Amino acid sequence: xxxxxxxxxxxxxxxxxxxxxxxxxxxxxxxxxxxxxxxxxxxxxxxxxxxxxxxxxxxxxxxxxxxxxxxxxxxxxxxxxxxxxxxxxxxx
Numbered sequence: 001x002x003x004x005x006x007x008x009x010x011x012x013x014x015x016x017x018x019x020x021x022x023x024x025x026x027x028x029x030x031x032x033x034x035x036x037x038x039x040x041x042x043x044x045x046x047x048x049x050x051x052x053x054x055x056x057x058x059x060x061x062x063x064x065x066x067x068x069x070x071x072x073x074x075x076x077x078x079x080x081x082x083x084x085x086x087x088x089x090x091x092x
Contacts, residue, residue: 023061
């Protein structure tokens with residue numbers, strides 16, 4: 001009988017199919033868009049090109065997930081917030 005390991009690091013980082021939730025959502029949006037393209041313009045070349053695109057996108061997203069140093073996002077907020085004036089110009 002097969003044994004499945006319990007994923008206990010759910011608070012640390014939730015992962016679906018090897019991708020974080022935001023990248024998994026991006027992948028699902030891509031797949032749904034691809035299905036719409038296939039439905040409304042049915043041809044063999046479209047089906048093959050869309051499937052190759054989705055496979056390449058999945059490979060790229062998993063590659064970026066395994067190597068987070070490749071895509072470094074700068075933090076939006078500063079580490080400290082201060083009321084100190086940054087310029088020496090006196091406005092009053």
